[in-house]
Amino acid sequence: xxxxxxxxxxxxxxxxxxxxxxxxxxxxxxxxxxxxxxxxxxxxxxxxxxxxxxxxxxxxxxxxxxxxxxxxxxxxxxxxxxxxxxxxxxxxxxxxxxxxxxxxxxxxxxxxxxxxxxxxxxxxxxxxxxxxxxxxxxxxxxxxxxxxxxxxxxxxxxxxxxxxxxxxxxxxxxxxxxxxxxxxxxxxxxxxxxxxxxxxxxxxxxxxxxxxxxxxxxxxxxxxxxxxxxxxxxxxxxxxxxxxxxxxxxxxxxxxxxxxxxxxxxxxxxxxxxxxxxxxxxxxxxxxxxxxxxxxxxxxxxxxxxxxxxxxxxxxxxxxxxxxxxxxxxxxxxxxxxxxxxxxxxxxxxxxxxxxxxxxxxxxxxxxxxxxxxxxxxxxxxxxxxxxxxxxxxxxxxxxxxxxxxxxxxxxxxxxxxxxxxxxxxxxxxxxxxxxxxxxxxxxxxxxxxxxxxxxxxxxxxxxx
Numbered sequence: 001x002x003x004x005x006x007x008x009x010x011x012x013x014x015x016x017x018x019x020x021x022x023x024x025x026x027x028x029x030x031x032x033x034x035x036x037x038x039x040x041x042x043x044x045x046x047x048x049x050x051x052x053x054x055x056x057x058x059x060x061x062x063x064x065x066x067x068x069x070x071x072x073x074x075x076x077x078x079x080x081x082x083x084x085x086x087x088x089x090x091x092x093x094x095x096x097x098x099x100x101x102x103x104x105x106x107x108x109x110x111x112x113x114x115x116x117x118x119x120x121x122x123x124x125x126x127x128x129x130x131x132x133x134x135x136x137x138x139x140x141x142x143x144x145x146x147x148x149x150x151x152x153x154x155x156x157x158x159x160x161x162x163x164x165x166x167x168x169x170x171x172x173x174x175x176x177x178x179x180x181x182x183x184x185x186x187x188x189x190x191x192x193x194x195x196x197x198x199x200x201x202x203x204x205x206x207x208x209x210x211x212x213x214x215x216x217x218x219x220x221x222x223x224x225x226x227x228x229x230x231x232x233x234x235x236x237x238x239x240x241x242x243x244x245x246x247x248x249x250x251x252x253x254x255x256x257x258x259x260x261x262x263x264x265x266x267x268x269x270x271x272x273x274x275x276x277x278x279x280x281x282x283x284x285x286x287x288x289x290x291x292x293x294x295x296x297x298x299x300x301x302x303x304x305x306x307x308x309x310x311x312x313x314x315x316x317x318x319x320x321x322x323x324x325x326x327x328x329x330x331x332x333x334x335x336x337x338x339x340x341x342x343x344x345x346x347x348x349x350x351x352x353x354x355x356x357x358x359x360x361x362x363x364x365x366x367x368x369x370x371x372x373x374x375x376x377x378x379x380x381x382x383x384x385x386x387x388x389x390x391x392x393x394x395x396x397x398x399x400x401x402x403x404x405x406x407x408x409x410x411x412x413x414x415x416x417x418x419x420x421x422x423x424x425x426x427x428x429x430x431x432x433x434x435x436x437x438x439x440x441x442x443x444x445x446x447x448x449x450x451x452x453x454x455x456x457x458x459x460x461x462x463x464x465x
Contacts, residue, residue, distance in 0.1 A: 040068065041067055041068065041382075042067075042068040042069065042070050043067065043068070043069050043070075043121070043122055043123060043378065043381065043382075044069075044070055044071075044072045044117075044118055044119065044122040044123070045058065045061045045062070045069055045070065045071050045072065045122065045123045045124075045125065046071070046072060046073040046074065046075070046114040046115060046117060046118055046122075046123075046124050046125065047071060047073075047074045047075070047085070047114075047125045047127070048074075048075045048076075048110070048111045048114055048115075048124060048125060048126050048127065048128060048136060049075075049076060049125070049126060049127035049128035049129075049132075049150075050074055050075070050076040050078075050081045050082045050084070050085035050086075050127075051076075051081055051085075051127065053127050053150055053180075054085065054125060054127030054128075054150070055084075055085040055088055055089060056370065057125050057127055057148060057150065057180070057370075057374075058071055058085070058089055058125060059088075059089065059092060059093070060370050060371050060373075060374040061123065061125065061148070061374055061378075062089070062092075062093040062096045062097075063093075063371060063374070064371075064374050064375055064378045065375070066375060066378050066379050066382065067378060067382055068096075069096060069123075069378070070096050070097075070098055071089065071093070071096060071097050071098065071099055072098050072099060072103060072117050072118070073099060073103040073104070073105065073113070073114040073115075073117040073118075074086060074099055074103070074104050074105070074114065075104075075105040075106070075110030075111050075113065075114040076106065076110065076128075077106065077107060077108060077110070077230065077233060077434075078106075078230075078234065079106055082104055082106065086099060086104065103117055107434065108432045108433055108434070111128075111132075111135075111136050111139065112139060115139060115140060115143055115145055116143075118143065118145050120143065120144035120145065121144070121145075121146065121381065122145055122146065123145065123146045123147065123148060123377075123378075123381070124136070124140050124145050124146070124147055124148070125148050125149075126147065126148070126149040126150060127149075127150045129233060129236035129242040129243050130150070130151070130152045130153060130154065130155055130242075130243055130244065130248075130249075130397075131155060131159075131236075131241060131242045131243070131425070131426045131429050132429055133149055133153045133154065133159075133163070134153075134154070134159050134162045134163055134166060135429060135430045136149075137149065137153075137163070137166050137390070138166060140175070141166060141169050141170060141173060141175060144173065144175065145175070146175055146176040146177070146377075146381055147170075147175065147176070147177045147178070147390075148177075148178040148179075148180070148374070148377060149177070149178070149179055149180065149390075149393070150179075150180040151179055151180045151181050151249075151252055151253075151256075151393060151396070151397065152243075152244055152248045152249065152252050152393075152396070152397035152400060152401075153179060153390065153393040153394050153397050154394055154397040154398065154401070155240065155241065155242075155243065155244035155248055155397070155401060155425060156401060156421065156423060156424055156425050157398070157401075157418055157419045157420055157421040157422070157423070157424075158422065158423075158424035158427075159424065160394050160397065160398045160401075160418075160419060161419065163390060163391075163393075163394040163397075164391060164394055166390065167388060167390035167391040167394065168391075170388050170390055171388055174384075175388070176377060176380050176381050176387040176388065177387065177388045177389055177390045178373055178374070178376070178377040178387070178389055179389040179390060179392065179393030180373070181252070181253065181256050181257075181389070181392075181393060181396060182333070182369040182370050182372070182373040183253055183256070183257045183260075183329070183333055183336070183369055184256070184257070184260060184369075184373075185369045185372040185373040185376055186334065186336055186338075186366065186369040186372065187366075187367065187372070188335075188336055188337075188338045188366055189257065189328065189336055189338050189369075191338070192261070192326060192328065192338040192339075192340065193260065193261060195326075195340055196261055196319065196321070196326060196340070197263075199323070200323070200324065200326075200340050201319065201320070201321030201322075201323050201324035201325055201326050201340055201341075202321035202322030202323030202324065203321055203322045204261065204262055204299055204319050204320070204321045205299060205320055205321060205322060206299065206300055206301075206302070206319075206320040207258040207261070207262060207299070207300070207301040207302070207317070207318065207319050207320070208301070208302050208303075208317060208318045208320075209251075209254035209255065209258055209301065209302070209303040209304070209316075209317040209318075210254075210303075210304050210305075210314035210315065210316055210317070211250055211251055211254060211304075211305050211306075211314070211315050212304065212305065212306040212311065212312065212313050212314045212315070213306070213307060213313050213315070214307070214308070214309050214313070215277070215307055215308060215309050216237070216246055216250075216307045217237035217238050217245065217246040217283055217285045217307065218238065218278065218279070218281035218283055219231075219235035219238040219281055219282050219283050220280065220281065220282070221282070227434065227435065227438075228437070228438040228441065229432065229434075229436055229437065229438040230434070231438075232438050232439070232440065235283070237249055237283075237285075238281070238282065238283030238284065238285065239283070239284055239439075239440055240284050240404075240425060240460055240461065241425035241426045241439045241440055242426070242439075244397070244400065244401060244404060245283070245284055245285045245404065246285045246305070246307055247285070247286075247289060247305065247400065247403070247404040247407070248397065248400050248401060248404055250305065251289075251303065251305050251400060251403075252396055252397065252400040253333060254303065254317045254328075254329060255293070255301070255303060255396065255399060255400050255403065256396040256399075256400075257317060257328050257329065258301050258303075258317055258319070258328065259295075259301070259396070259399065261319050261326070261328060262295055262299060262301070262319075264295045264296055264297075265295075265395055265399050265415065266293035266294055266295050266301060266399055266402070266403075266415070267294060267295065267296050267414060267415050268293075268294050268402070268412055268413065268414040268415065269291050269292065269293050269294070269399075269402045269403040269405075269406040269412065269413055270291070270292045270294075270406055270412045271289065271290060271291040271292065271403055271404075271406035271407035272289075272290050272407060272410070272453075273286035273287075273288055273289040273290065273407035273408070273451075273453070274286055274287060274288050275287055275450065275451075276288070276308070277308060277309075282442075282447075282448050283448075283450075284440075284448065284449070284450050284451065284460075284461060285307065286407065286408075286451065287306065287307055287308050288305070288306050288307075288308070289303070289304065289305040289306070289403075289404075289407050290302075290303070290304050290305075290407075291303045291304075291403040291406065291407060293399075293403060303403065315329070315331050315332050316328075316329050316330055316331060317329045318346075320344055323342070324340060324341050324342045324343060324344070325340070325341050325343065325344045325346055326338065326339065326340040326341070327339050327340075327346065333369065334366060334368055334369055334370070335365070335366040336366065337366070398415070398418055398419060399415065399418075401418055402414070402415060402417075402418040404460070405418060405421070405460055407451070407453070408451035408453060408460040408461070409451070409453060409454075409456065409457045409458075409459075409460065410453030410454040410457065411457055421459070423458075423459040423460070425439060426439045440461075449461040449462045449463070
């Protein structure tokens with residue numbers, strides 16, 4: 001397809017001006033050959049990574065109200081995940097599903113085959129383990145395809161630098177990029193941010209975040225007949241190379257939302273953690289994490305994570321200022337039920353989320369930020385608004401990795417140290433095939449490398465022998 005000219009608008013420009021084109025039949029007719037027959041303004045979508053989060057993102061993509069969308073291809077390395085996702089989506093969106101068997105791709109090259117089904121201006125969803133994110137993003141930029149990528153988008157310094165470069169390329173090519181830190185699209189939290197910036201709680205002095213739940217991210221022995229690589233991808237939360245472990249995949253949201261309210265990224269992290277009750281699990285996670293993040297002005301974010309049975313659970317985050325305090329998350333990502341207080345006891349105030357933004361579909365209820373992030377992305381595509389969350393997503397991922405590495409090494413780690421750390425955990429991820437060796441391998445005793453705080457300090461675990 002040739003580059004767009006002034007006489008031949010690109011498909012994105014066509015989508016931007018759909019209303020005017022509908023009223024100007026002559027112009028629409030002249031554009032038809034250029035726009036792949038141009039009979040409608042449907043944005044086509046492909047899903048790459050068909051697990052639960054990918055299926056949820058595709059559901060949101062097909063549920064937008066600001067113009068038609070259609071799913072046209074799917075890709076995964078596991079047939080059962082792809083089939084389950086397809087069945088779930090077709091039951092809910094039959095009229096918007098156009099994914100015959102020959103557009104359901106299996107294998108590590110499936111992402112290319114899926115994106116080859118799209119036209120410039122369409123959208124690819126990246127919901128594989130984050131180790132693959134830069135590989136898929138790079139191909140989308142080559143194809144001129146808009147992107148929605150799940151968080152985190154990186155798990156180490158080298159891939160973060162790569163993602164920064166790709167983000168700049170997306171800006172140059174006017175590619176729209178959404179990143180699955182959906183809390184930033186919550187209208188109630190946007191209102192809370194405005195109030196904090198207007199001085200409702202004074203200057204922020206302290207932030208707190210908690211995600212404490214039952215045992216998670218465990219993995220048992222490798223199933224018979226499954227390769228080491230596929231097993232690690234299947235249980236990606238267990239492996240730092242694949243996902244950043246439970247720390248990066250679970251904790252990034254609250255670290256991001258607290259930093260959003262602060263209006264800055266932490267410059268260093270000091271942390272501790274322990275591995276107590278993982279049993280015979282082969283994973284690389286700790287059971288407990290406690291991180292002290294420091295922002296440029298000295299403000300602290302104290303983050304606590306736990307993955308243990310029988311303990312008190314929590315999933316919330318808070319801000320404390322010179323004049324009051326605020327709830328950023330109440331019990332999970334949604335509903336946030338954000339609110340601010342004149343003091344620090346956090347009692348007796350009407351939640352902000354009940355009444356603050358215009359156009360709420362159900363007064364007194366929060367709209368899902370998972371849906372809102374898709375509404376915002378599609379709106380940016382159709383109206384050609386500046387929209388690129390890739391750099392911010394990479395920054396949030398790096399700051400999260402900084403806290404994780406501080407806990408796993410037992411040392412204070414700065415932003416720059418994390419960015420410059422040369423340990424790329426899966427340097428050959430773009431070369432993976434079904435028989436490729438796994439990035440992490442067991443020793444002669446069948447044990448996989450785990451963090452050794454105070455012993456292994458230049459990286460998060462010893463390389464496999």
